[in-house]
Amino acid sequence: MSPGFGNGLELRQLGREVGGRCLLDRLDLQVAPGECVALLGPSGCGKSTTLRLVAGLDPASGGQVLLDGVDLTGRSPGERQVAMVFQSYALYPHLSVEGNLELGLKVRGMAPRERQRRIDATLELLQLGELRQRRPAQLSGGQRQRVALARALLRQPRIVLLDEPMSNLDAQLREDLRPELRRLLCGREQPVIYVTHDQQEAVGMADRIALLEAGRLQQVGSPRELYTNPANRFVASFLGRPAINLLAIEPGRQLGLRPEHLRLGDDGAVAARLLRREWWGHQQLLWVDSPWGTLRVLTAPEAPMPPEPRLGWQRRHELWFDPDSGARLAA
Amino acid sequence: MKNRTLSLLLMLPALLLLAAVFLYPLLRYGWLSLHASSVLTGLVPIPNGGANWGRLLDDARFWTDAGQTLRFAFCSVALELLGGLGLALLLHRPLRGRGPLRALTLLPWALPTTVMALGWRWIFNDPHGPLNAALRSLGGSSYGFLSTPATTWFFVVLADVWKTLPFVALLLLAGLQTIPADLEEALRLEGATRLQILRRLTLPLLVPYLTLALLFRLAQALGVFDLIQVLTGGGPAGSTESLALYAYLNAMRFLDFGYASTVMLATFLLLLVSLGGGWLLLRRHGLARSTERAA
Numbered sequence: 038m039s040p041g042f043g044n045g046l047e048l049r050q051l052g053r054e055v056g057g058r059c060l061l062d063r064l065d066l067q068v069a070p071g072e073c074v075a076l077l078g079p080s081g082c083g084k085s086t087t088l089r090l091v092a093g094l095d096p097a098s099g100g101q102v103l104l105d106g107v108d109l110t111g112r113s114p115g116e117r118q119v120a121m122v123f124q125s126y127a128l129y130p131h132l133s134v135e136g137n138l139e140l141g142l143k144v145r146g147m148a149p150r151e152r153q154r155r156i157d158a159t160l161e162l163l164q165l166g167e168l169r170q171r172r173p174a175q176l177s178g179g180q181r182q183r184v185a186l187a188r189a190l191l192r193q194p195r196i197v198l199l200d201e202p203m204s205n206l207d208a209q210l211r212e213d214l215r216p217e218l219r220r221l222l223c224g225r226e227q228p229v230i231y232v233t234h235d236q237q238e239a240v241g242m243a244d245r246i247a248l249l250e251a252g253r254l255q256q257v258g259s260p261r262e263l264y265t266n267p268a269n270r271f272v273a274s275f276l277g278r279p280a281i282n283l284l285a286i287e288p289g290r291q292l293g294l295r296p297e298h299l300r301l302g303d304d305g306a307v308a309a310r311l312l313r314r315e316w317w318g319h320q321q322l323l324w325v326d327s328p329w330g331t332l333r334v335l336t337a338p339e340a341p342m343p344p345e346p347r348l349g350w351q352r353r354h355e356l357w358f359d360p361d362s363g364a365r366l367a368a
Numbered sequence: 369m370k371n372r373t374l375s376l377l378l379m380l381p382a383l384l385l386l387a388a389v390f391l392y393p394l395l396r397y398g399w400l401s402l403h404a405s406s407v408l409t410g411l412v413p414i415p416n417g418g419a420n421w422g423r424l425l426d427d428a429r430f431w432t433d434a435g436q437t438l439r440f441a442f443c444s445v446a447l448e449l450l451g452g453l454g455l456a457l458l459l460h461r462p463l464r465g466r467g468p469l470r471a472l473t474l475l476p477w478a479l480p481t482t483v484m485a486l487g488w489r490w491i492f493n494d495p496h497g498p499l500n501a502a503l504r505s506l507g508g509s510s511y512g513f514l515s516t517p518a519t520t521w522f523f524v525v526l527a528d529v530w531k532t533l534p535f536v537a538l539l540l541l542a543g544l545q546t547i548p549a550d551l552e553e554a555l556r557l558e559g560a561t562r563l564q565i566l567r568r569l570t571l572p573l574l575v576p577y578l579t580l581a582l583l584f585r586l587a588q589a590l591g592v593f594d595l596i597q598v599l600t601g602g603g604p605a606g607s608t609e610s611l612a613l614y615a616y617l618n619a620m621r622f623l624d625f626g627y628a629s630t631v632m633l634a635t636f637l638l639l640l641v642s643l644g645g646g647w648l649l650l651r652r653h654g655l656a657r658s659t660e661r662a663a
Contacts, residue, residue: 114553114557117557129551131573141555141558144568145559
C-alpha cells in the first residue's frame with residue numbers, strides 16, 4: 038500500500054508550533070498517486086493544520102512536504118498546484134458559478150478561449166451547466182459543494198485537499214454524495230487528502246485512514262487494519278460505533294471488547310443483567326449490567342434472550358491495553 | 369392589507385418625529401425663501417415672489433462658494449477613502465499590538481472639531497507655528513499656509529482628512545472583517561498576488577462599505593461649517609468659504625433670513641444631487657450585485 042520512494046505526496050517530520058503550543062508533532066505520512074488518505078480525529082487533533090501545511094497556507098515549523106520527490110516546503114500556495122475544497126466551500130459571493138470557476142484561471146493569465154473550454158468541460162462533468170449564471174447565495178448546500186469541487190478540479194491540480202467537505206450537508210445527502218465524490222476525486226493521478234471527523238465518511242471515502250489525536254499520528258492503515266488491529270486504546274475507542282467496551286478485568290491490564298464480540302448466552306463467563314435495549318432494525322444494542330460495569334452488546338435483532346443470561350466472548354477478539362498509557366499490550 | 373395598516377401605524381411615531389425635526393424646518397425654509405425677511409423689513413416676512421431665488425442666480429459669491437464647497441468635499445472624501453482603505457488594510461493585517469494601534473488611530477476622530485481646528489491653526493501659523501519652524505530649520509522660509517488664497521483650501525482639506533480618515537478606516541475595517549479568511553486563501557491557492565486579491569476579491573466585497581463611507585462623508589463634507597469657521601473663518605479673501613458658512617453669515621451677520629433660507633435650500637439640493645450621484649455611481653459598480661439576495 039505504501040508508495041515507492043519519491044512517488045506521490047510525502048510528509049516528512051512535518052510539524053507546526055504556535056506560541057509554544059504544538060499543533061502538529063512530527064508527522065510522517067505518505068500518499069500514493071491516486072490514493073485517498075483520510076485524516077481522521079476529533080476537533081483540534083491537527084488534521085486541518087496538516088492540510089494547511091500541505092497547501093502552504095501556514096508555515097511549517099519543522100519538516101518537509103515533498104511531491105514526487107520535490108521539496109515544496111518553501112513554496113507559496115500558488116506555486117504548489119494544490120486544489121483545496123474548504124469546509125465553508127469559500128465560494129466568492131460576488132461572482133456567479135461561472136465567475137467562481139473563471140477567477141482562478143484569470144488570475145493565472147490563461148487565455149479566454151482556453152478558460153471557456155475548461156469551464157464548460159468541468160461544468161458538464163459535474164452537471165452544473167444550468168446553474169452557471171447563479172450566485173452562491175442562490176444555490177443549495179449540495180450545489181455549493183459541487184461548485185467548490187468543480188473549482189478544485191478545474192485546474193488539474195497535482196494534489197487535492199478536502200477539508201470536511203461534507204460537514205455542512207445533511208446526513209442523507211452526505212451518504213448520497215460519497216460515491217460521486219470518490220468517482221470524481223480518487224483513482225486519478227493526484228494524491229488526495231480528505232479531512233473529516235466522521236469515521237463513516239473516512240471509511241467510505243478513503244483507501245487508508247490516518248488517525249490523529251492531540252497533534253500526534255496514532256495509526257495509519259486501511260480501515261480494516263485500524264479496526265481489527267488498533268495500535269492503542271484511542272484508536273480502538275475512536276473507531277467503531279457503538280464504542281468498544283473497556284473492562285478493568287485484572288490489575289495492570291485493561292481489556293477491550295467490541296460490542297459485536299460480546300455474546301449473551303447460557304454458558305458465558307459471568308452473569309449479566311439486561312438493563313435496556315435499543316432496537317435498530319438490522320441490529321439491536323443491549324445495555325448490560327455486569328461485574329465490570331455497564332457494557333454494550335450488539336446482537337441480531339431477533340436474538341433470543343436466555344432467562345438467566347451470561348456474558349461470554351472468544352479469546353481471539355480480546356484487545357489488551359495498558360490502563361495508564363493506553364498502549365496496546367500483547368494478548 | 370391589514371398588516372400594511374398596522375405597519376404604517378407602528379411607523380407613525382418615528383415618522384412624526386422625523387417630520388417635526390426635518391420636514392417642518394425644510395418647509396419653513398421653503399416658505400421663508402419666498403419672503404423678504406431681514407432687518408430692513410423689521411424681521412417681518414413679506415412675500416416677494418421669487419426675488420430671493422433670482423438674487424441667488426446672480427450671486428457670484430454663492431456660486432464661488434458652491435464651487436469651493438464641492439472642491440473641498442470631493443478632494444477630502446477622495447483622500448479619506450483612499451487613505452482610509454490603506455489604513456484599514458494595514459490594521460486588518462495581524463500585527464503586534466494591533467488592538468492599541470486601532471484605538472490610537474481613532475483619536476483624531478474622537479477629538480471635537482473646534483479643538484482640533486484650533487490645533488491645526490497653530491500648526492499652520494505663520495510664522496510661529498511648528499510647521500513653519502520645521503520649514504525654516506530645513507533651510508526654507510515661512511509659508512502662509514492659511515493666508516495664501518490659492519492654496520489655503522488644500523490645507524483645510526488636509527486638516528479634515530486628518531480628522532475623518534480614522535472614521536472611514538474604521539468603517540472599512542469593519543467591512544474587511546466580514547470577509548471570511550478562506551476566500552482569500554482560496555484565491556491565494558490559485559496563485560493570486562496581493563494586488564489581484566485586492567482587486568478581484570476584497571474591493572468588490574467592500575463596495576457596500578465604501579458606498580456607506582462615501583455617502584456619510586459626502587453629506588458631512590458638503591455641509592462643512594465648524595472646521596472652516598475655526599480654522600480660517602472662510603478666508604483668506606473668502607477662498608475657503610463654504611455654502612454652510614455663507615448661509616450662516618446671511619442669517620447671523622446680515623440678518624437676512626429670507627435669503628439665508630434660500631441659500632440653505634440650495635445647499636440642500638446640491639447635497640441631494642451629489643449623494644444621488646455618488647450612490648448611482650457605486651451602484652453601477654457592483655453595489656446592487658453584492659447586496660443582492662437569493663431570488
